[in-house]
Amino acid sequence: MISVLTPLPVLLPLLGAAGALLVGRHPWTQRALSILVLSAVLTVSVALLLLADVDGAAAISVGGWPVPLGIVLVVDRLSALMLVVASGVGLGVLVFAVGQGSADGGEQTPLSIFHPTFLVLMAGVANAFLAGDLFNLYVGFEILLTASYVLLTLGGSAPRIRAGITYIVVSLLSSLLFLAAIALVYASTGTVNMAQLAGRLADLPAGTQLLLQSMLLIAFAIKAAVFPLSAWLPDSYPTAPAPVTAVFAGLLTKVGVYAIIRTQTLLFPTGALDDVLMWAALATMVVGILGAVAQTDIRRILSFTLVSHIGYMVFGISLATTAGLAGAVFYVAHHIAIQTTLFLVAGLVERQGGSTAIDRLGGLAKASPLLGVLFFVPAMNLAGIPPFSGFIGKLGLLQAGVQDGGWLPLTLVAAGAVTSLLTLLAVSRVWSRAFWRPAAQPPAQDTDRAAAADAGPELVPEPVGSPVTGDRPSGDGAARDGRTPAGATVAGGRRWRASARRAAWARHAAVATASTPAADQMGDHRVQPPLEPLPLIMVTSTTAMVAVTVSLTLLAGPLYGVAERAAGDLRDRGPYLEAVFGGTGEAP
Template identity: 55%
Template sequence: MTLSPDLIRTLTPLPVLVPMLAAAITLIGGRRPRFQRAVTMSALVIGLVVACLLLYLTDRDGISTLQVGGWDSPIGITLVVDQLSAVMLVVSSIVLLAVMGFAVGQGIHDGTERQPVSIFLPTYLALTAGISNAFLAGDLFNLYVGFEVLLAASFVLLTLGASADRVRAGVSYVMVSMVSSLIFLVGIALAYGATGTLNLAQMATRLDGIPVGTRTAVFGVLLVAFGIKAAVFPLSTWLPDSYPTAPAPVTAVFAGLLTKVGVYAIIRAHTLLFPQGELDNVLMICGLLTMLVGIFGAIAQSDIKRLLSFTLVSHIGYMVFGIALSTQQGLSGAIYYVAHHIIVQTALFLVVGLIERQAGSSSLRRLGGLAAASPVLALVFLVPALNLAGIPPFSGFIGKVALLQAGVAHPSALSWVLVAGGTVTSLLTLYVVARVWTKAFWRSRADAPEGDLADVSPSALIDESEEDIAFDDRADVGRMPALMLIPTIGVVAVGLALTVFAGQFIAITDRAAADLRDRSIYIDAVLGPGYAEQAAATGGTR
């Protein structure tokens, strides 16, 4: 017991340091693919173990902080681990490890000579470090650094293969991300100008003493920056055009994780810096529109990747809904739904990668008969699809019920509108995934409008210049590499675990939400016991 504080402080920087060190090692060993893969997988396994330990220790002993370089808070860089950041680290570590396993299996089976794999692995590790840094950041500028590491790494991953579509999507993605980063910098400048600090804990105490209009303006600027990264409507139009063009593993990790980093930033800013709720109605309206616009966009799609990209946008609305309620119940439901959606969305995009690997396309106009051709693939798609739609007893149903109950309990007419919108969105999500099932898996391929066409080979998915040929001429139809299938099944199993152990996990999210609602726990952990009370007594001038 006495070793817990020292142990957790030792573990705290490892989610950032281990992948960064591994990235440097893999970059040096670029001509040795097996060595690169071994280092990468080892680093991700270590990251998962460390994240699980951090979650256990923070849930048992409470929040912990680390002052990097020995500088006392609030001057130095502070890394903070609470239940929220620990949950995000665990879920992201699971996804990052599974997707890397899928990518390694794909590379081993299809060959790596046509892709810059020596760059992919270190870049992927840098992305991992950026995600972890964002979750652990205890000051606003360090959070910005985490986002910028994500931006640099994600641009490289998004444009792997350098096809015209990928470069075009990458340029669009970078332009939008740079605008978001610029707005974030403006928000940082405004926050510093208003409070004289970038430390989140100290900023939280000083924001209470500034005029409401100034505080709302700062929050509004930060919300725009985070809303772009989280793909909240009307700042979400960039996502469906960016993610579907990337390789399957990249699309899976982007869809599962990157938008959730933005959602995490909104949760942290809303609960710690701006808990007064001045913009809650705006958030509710944005959440409702995000749900509906996203799912209506999904209905109009004929490509599974684009369809899932729109459902990704749509279900961000549920998370924003929970945050905007400003209640412990709503916040707990939002955290649970974030974890659920990371797992399920990643699983679905990995399944699409298997569909492309097997059938040569993700277009519903070309697909059919997949259930007969591969019952395993059909099952691996069906489980997360029903989970996404919120069919009982899956975790999607549990998360939505938690959010809808929180909405019903909220004393606002607007919350009832969101309850109705959430219900409609869930039903339309079921319609969308049922359409994919009936067209891609259930009907005969002969009934598909372009069912006789497919790409030449898995490598043709990298080079769009290949001509289409008859699907029946593919020699490898119906074969799924085990090294790609096993990680996909693993992610689906984690989604099922969120259902089986929902009670235990919701207990964690409840405790996380309670601590987030009580800002003094975070403030005192960073700045010292009693700091929050003293700051309140002096009007936030400390």
């Protein structure tokens, strides 16, 4: 049973991609096919997870070659769990993309390449999760990276090409490093099969081991965006289309984290570089979140929090205890879902407000309360507010750190708590400014210029209570003027400036947030373009993703159980080796 199912997460998307290319001229057929394929992959993955959780790890040799020679695909609890989360997230993003495509009249655009490429990306991700040898892992990485190059530069506009070049060159460099590491591993052990390596690497001199381990870790850390190697990520992700950014943010870095977990547990369980990883985790958390706090664009804020939260996972890995690994595995699953959802919501925000720069957004809570809910729930989840799954994951990691008890883990526990608070700060800035400030409020730096332009010499000072105050969305400006504690003289001077500003703001509001219904309440009843409702499919898919993230909270018990058993397997290594070699787990 499991031997039939195992290749399917790789095979189905690849065949589906071929099919989707064939029917490229029929957009709806293509969309239906892609969704069908990913649904099938999700079903298969869930089945694999159930089987792997009940029966333990299993391996199949592709093409029937005997084990150390042929390509091996291995399903254990970790890879099955990753497959389930990845395919679920991929399906949600795909439905979102279908909704966006149909809302934008995608039938006319020559982007029939999106669906095949997306399926290839999912095949690459599945291949990386299932790979039982290093070279197959490399091939999986290359499949998903090549697909991601295409997706990132989709449409070939200037900003995407600029961001794409950075991304491609950095990814290429990490791939070359990985390939060189594989060559050195092969030269020193004579195999690339990971189960065989687990036995043979231990016999190497410590220096050689350290070299191989650090080369592999550097290659994976670039892909996972661990701090000193993370600068490429916030530069390249935000320019891509919303669904692409969402799936990149959710999945691609986590494939790197998965590879780090495998390296650290299966290949090099001695923990020679655990301290280095722990420092890297610390720097990743702190530097990432400080970057997020400084940004003013939702997508860039989210990109920086993505970098920052990779630090949590690396922290769990570097603890090298079962509790730490369990926390890291749970956090990976949680973070894939949550980060993808937030980027999808950012796509909805862009559609609703016309921008993702929080200086330009306002009044979204009034314009679309549903969008407010959709942002608020995952944002609080990301920040780790109880009772959400983010809290459970962070708590697990912090507990593991406290259990360890060394001064460095305890420092990281403190840094983790601070990072969590700063994450809350970053997302609540988005929340209070994009959603709750008055829609008509212009960007801060534009205020003076706009007011100065409007307070030209011809402007007649308005007496208090003039109808001009009606230009403000609040509408009762005059009444509140009376309550301002600054004396009336001051208020008089201010009123003069304020009325000038009101005119400026009203006009600014008409331009900047033309789509918000707050415009109705503005004094002059200029004809506003009718508010276009958010496309139903996009909202539905995002809602479904939010529901998934909430259900992660409800299912946290079983999920954490799986994560703990997966971590136990990883620490033990026995189940993996037995699955590959059969019987006693001894290499032939």
